[in-house]
Amino acid sequence: MADSLRILMICHHRLFKSWLRPGILARGLVENGHQVTLMVVAQNTRFRFKRSHIDGVDVIEAPDLTSGRMRSGWDPISVWRRIRCVRRLDSDYDLIHLFETRPATIYPGLVARRRMKVPMLIDWIDWWGRGGLIEINRPAWYRFLFERMETYYEEHFRTLANATTVICHGLKERAVGLGVPRETILHLRNGADHERFRPRPMKELRARFGLAPDAFIAGFASLDTFLDLEMMLRGMKQLVADGASARLLLIGKSDARVRARVAATGLSAHTDFSGFVADDIYPLYLNACNVLLMPFPKTNYNIGRWPNKFGEYLASGRPVIFNAVGDLQDFDMADENAVGIACEYSAEAFASALQRMYESPELAERLGENARDAALRKLDWAHQIERLEMLYAELTEKRSAALGATAAG
Known part of the structure; x- marks a missing residue:
């Protein structure tokens, strides 16, 4: 383990x-003996800070005057409050790690670095600005008001960091x-929770959720957005x-637009909708499927992100049909190690891959075992945290060497 460090993390979520x-x-850094303070946006509070300990992490929930999706780092009053907060914190932190560079993160972070005189890292997890998620995942009024500002804050401050962590290769190149400088960037992909997401018997779960016991079920999951479904x-x-005696299972809260798209394709009679599922139930739905689907066409927003659910799919021990785009190219492996079927983003390619899985349960079982093995080897949170510790x-x-040289001079 590295020497114990005191780390300040600031996040706009x-x-x-x-x-x-x-x-x-x-949490992983705390388990390894470090002290971590994490500043986040409070879930609902608009006027008061809340401080608590969660899994050993010192959590500061900062108030925000906005609501809904706007509660994500844009409130100028929250920025001012956060700056005042970091000025009151102890100054004996060793590092500052910012997660993205929206106003509620970058300005308090810069104030903290100037006051504490310690290295500052900046994390990058999504391509939001021009050409990115904002163009397909936000309404027109939001794009009109925020696209230029989103792009400015996403890009302008990146060179101020002593080091950069990125979730995918695409953001590293960006x-x-x-x-x-390339040598200051650490590619730090998210891991998967191997205990929460693990192989489980399919039959019992289908009975529990009222799913067809003998049908071939292809699943697609989403926390809050259903992208690239067509x-x-x-x-x-x-x-x-x-x-084929097959059904589609859409896992997560799907709105009327998603259901309309399913209906327009003529699949309503062959689709099950889970609706909102609690965190502890979500993994069970994955295990109820024969195969899991990861449509991922070549777009800026896909090149510039890591889809967490792909890791969850693999850890669940189910084969995946996916498009080998962005970081998913690293999982387009040779036949003996394949985690599923990598195909083109086309209806014909998805149909062909689904047909292969449907006709060969033995193939699906072998690919599912490979998927679990790949998750254990390639998507281990403990290993990622060790790599982050090395960078820290x-x-x-x-910094110590520079201070020593200054003192000697």
């Missing part, structure tokens, strides 16, 4: 969403293009039209 990446890293839906429609140690050693 609400508490529940912060645990998808910074919270997990913080950071280099913005002037960030070719997957059309491929599934072709499988059903060819006479390198930065603090450089």
Whole structure:
């Protein structure tokens, strides 16, 4: 283990969403003997700070005057409050790690670095600005008001970091293009929770959820957005039209637009909708499927992200039909190690892959075992945290050496 460090993490997400990446890293660092303070956006509070300990992490929930999706780092009053908060924190932190660079993160982070005189890292997990998710995952009024500002905050401050962590190769190359030295960038993909997501018997779970006991079920899961469904839906429609006893299971809260797209494809009679599922139930739905689907066409927003559910699919021990785009190219492996079927983003390709899985349960079983093995080898949170510790140690050693040289001079 590296020497114990005191780390300040600042994030623009609400508490529940912060645990998808910074919270997990913080918890793992605490388990390894470090002290971590994590500042997040409070779930609902608008006026008061709340401080608590979660899994050993010192959590500061900062108030925010906005609501809903706007509660994500844009409130100028929250920025001012956060700056005041970091000015009151103890100054004996060793590192500052910012998760993205929206106003509620970058400005308090810069104030903290100036006050504490310690290295600052910046994390990058999504391509949001021009050409990215904002163009397909936000309404027109939001794009009109925020696209230029989103792009500015996403790009402008990257070169100020002493080191950069990125979730995928695409964002690493984008950071280099913005002037960030390549040697200061750590590709730090999210891991998967191997205990929460693991192989389980299928039959009992289908009975529990009222799913067809003998049908071939292809599953697709989403926390809050159902992207890139078209070719997957059309491929599934072709499988059903060819006479397969097959059903599509959409896991997660799907709105009327998603259901309308399913209906327009002619799949309503062959689709089950789970609706919202609690965190402890979600993995069980994955285990109820024969195969899991990961449509991932070549777009900026896919090249610039890591889909967490892909890791969850693999850890669940189910084969995956996916498009080998962005970081998913690393999982397009040779036949003996294949985790599923990598195909083109087309209806015909999805239909062909589904047909192969439908006709060969033995193939699906073998690919599912490979998927679980790949998750254990390639998507281990403990290993990722060790790599982050090594970067932290390198930065603090450089700082100590620089302070020593200054003192000697």
